[in-house]
Amino acid sequence: MTAQRHGVAVVGEPSAHVSDVGLVEVWRARCDAGATGDYVSLDPRLFIVLEPLAAEMALTGRTGPSAASRGRSASFVPAGEPVRLTVQGTTDIRHLDLHFDASRIGPIEGVRDVSVAVPRLMFVDERVQRMARLLEAACAKTGDGPGLYGDDLVIALIAAALSSGNQGRRSPLSDHxxxxxxxxIEANCTRGIRLQELAELTGLTESYFSHAFKAATGTPPHRWQLQAQVRRAKDMLSRGSASLTEVAFAAGFSDQPHFTRVFxxxxxxxxxxxxxxxK
Structure with missing residues (x-):
């Protein structure tokens, strides 16, 4: 990405996660009154403001009106689309940037291909914010970092952002x-997980948990588990020469044909x- 900033000072180093589909970075910056920034990314990009601002910030694309807010917001910027940031007063900002390869995200339920060509600036979606907060926490982990868990969150965040506005009206799970x-689910995805286990973990009934999980993530619990299994399979496929049958069983699939269909x-x-x- 190319960036020209005036009056914007980066604070510290970003926490980051390199995913199979893209790059995640969590940044902190200090903006002077009247600060500006001009950005162009070669890949589609999500720009998510993670906490309220002390001053109004505006984003303007190549066409269409600008969008402004002091609250938490999310923006999707297509590949090659220039965007200008302007800040009315002094403020700190904590934000998550996700640059992704649209050809690697695979089919996402409820998302049309045209979605990656249409900019959306500073929209408000609590499901997007929840996924972003989980991904931020994963990036901040010490040791080996978020690993495959982070990859799953990247896909979930992209899906939430590109399908924003299509979620139902049911109450979602709390952040905790x-x-x-x-x-x-991530720790136990290679075995059969009963809905009862997840309901008991959160203190909810099975029916309520299932609806609340989907309301929070846009994905049913079973589908989230399948996605986690696919991630583990991808990791094995990219790292070694194990047979497809070996990969299928190691990732928790009942047989190779089932693995192939899901993958x-x-x-x-x-x-x-x-x-x-x-290769």
Missing amino acids: QLSLSVDF KSATGKTPAAWRAAR
Whole structure:
């Protein structure tokens, strides 16, 4: 990405996560009154303001009106689309940037291909904010970082942002309940997870949990688990020479045909074709 900033000072180093589909960075910056920034990314980009601002900030694209806010917001900027940031007064900003490869995200339920070509500036969506907060916390982890768990959150955040406005009206899980649920699914995705386990973990009934999880993530619990299994399969396919049958069983699938169907549905390619494309 190219950036020209005036009156914007980066504070410290960003926490980051390199995903199979893109790059996540969490930045902190201090903006002077009248600060400006001009940005162009070669890849589609999500720009998510994670906490309220002390001064109004505006974003303006190549066409259309600008959008302004002092609150938490999310913006989607297509590849090659220039965007200008202006700040009316002095403020600190904490934001998450996600640059992703649209060809690698695979089919996303409820998202049309045209979505990645249409800019949306400073929209408000609590589901997007929840995914961003979980991803920020994952990036801040010490040691090996978020790993495959971070990859799953990247896909979930992209799906939430591109399908924003399509969620239902049911009450979602709290941040704490969502974190508990996602951590549990990620840690146990290679075995059968009963809905009862997740409901008991969050203190909810099975029916309520299932609806609340989907309201928070846009994805049913079972589909989230399948996505986590696909991520583990991708990791094995890219790192070694294990057979497809070995990968299928290690990732928790009942057999290779089931693995192939789920993997192709999630990525648009069979496991063999996906592995061959990365050699």
